[in-house]
Amino acid sequence: MKQYIDLIEKTLDEYIPVKYPEEIYESMRYSVLAGGKRLRPTICLETCKIFGGNIEDALPIACAIEMLHVQSLIHDDLPCMDNDDYRRGKLSNHKAFSESTAVLAGDALISYAIQTVIEKSKNLSSDKILKLIELYTKAAGVEGIIGGQVVDIQSEGKKIDGEALEYIHTHKTADMFRFAFKAGGVVAGVSEDILNILDELGLKLGFAFQICDDILDETSTFEEMGKTLGKDEAEEKSTYTRIYGLKNAECKVNCLLDECYDILNKHNIKSEVIENIIASVKRKAKV
């Protein structure tokens, strides 16, 4: 894990230099280089490796996935969205810079990530690059994180059912995990069948990850998480824990993660890194 994280940090730093007009690059760098677990790009690189691909070839799309993830956080934190002043223990982007710069930095990252994939993926065929961009736009857009985000905002203060919650979790969170697994697979050149398996793995892990996040929002402190907590309740957001209770949430996480292990075993996918990620979510979801 550590090696991947170092490689991702170093590459993100290289991919986003500071040029004129400096403020926008500084703002993008501020959030992109603010640390974090780099789970999604790690999953992408590791999946590429598992299926015999070259990690170097997956670096541009792995970094693009992280840029997109950070973009969604910058805009999520805006006053008109979740209105959060802190992220990863630092001031959120619009507090460190300005609201207008945060809007523009987020906008910029969406296309900068794609530009990076095109410019840096020297060893990939045009068809592979196009397939990666297609996955990217679907994960980034109305069928992906934005769709999830819209339903999430609409559901504030309302009682929603399990189906609506599943829509939110699937698109707001799991779609990025599905994208990360599949992107690694595309770079390695796997078959459609394998892509479907990776999609299922990403869906289950992403879903578990989000429920775990809901649990931590109730049970952790600011110091542990580096962001404002208890906000779900304050904003009357429907979360898994609020609908089903903490204990059921933990059970659901365990169940989903066991299904991830089953998928790995069934298809003989061996990866210490992926297993460690699954184990860490399991550990954190303990109530």
Added chain:
Amino acid sequence: MKQYIDLIEKTLDEYIPVKYPEEIYESMRYSVLAGGKRLRPTICLETCKIFGGNIEDALPIACAIEMLHVQSLIHDDLPCMDNDDYRRGKLSNHKAFSESTAVLAGDALISYAIQTVIEKSKNLSSDKILKLIELYTKAAGVEGIIGGQVVDIQSEGKKIDGEALEYIHTHKTADMFRFAFKAGGVVAGVSEDILNILDELGLKLGFAFQICDDILDETSTFEEMGKTLGKDEAEEKSTYTRIYGLKNAECKVNCLLDECYDILNKHNIKSEVIENIIASVKRKAKV
């Protein structure tokens, strides 16, 4: 012109259906289908035709250019940016929907446009589609409209020189015209030399268009323009007219547009549509 506009309107309407979650699609459609002159996609289609390409093949990228243009307007109008309640005589997106929906609709359009190009460009090679997406990301990003926008915001309330103003005009406005001309050329399969000529044409026409806009901001009424005017002065924006005066602005527009005619003549590019666009900018810039 009319034929192109009708085709663009019809295709944009088809490209953005209403699906679940409806509000985000409605919000995207609200701004994308709000009319306007459709100049940029018209330029793209016409350029494709001039150089022997098939207009149908250029439709996806032409519509993507318009979606990107509309995206920039939605985010420009936000309270933290230009804070404009009206656009094209209608409430701006964040007033008709909500601020959070407007942020998300803009975000969605950036990737939706690219997704559309990939999914709808059935007759283009992967290499051509990639080239179009590369042009798109450069025009959309820190090297394009966002770079121009950042410097524009930074310069509010400050005295800036002609060089900084040229940077703003080039990137905030002209880059989209350059993109439109070049995208049409790419679809038609023109040479790099022709692309450079198209780039120059887009730069000069886009620059003239922006100075004309500065002139209209001072000399028009809300009824004529459908948006709040005199804002440049209220926000102490540096515009061409404020730096050089109205009469010099008109001269500059005429000079740039004459250079456009020269380029067309020199390279034997015959197009009534492009000539009409040039003539209409010339007419509007009369003080």
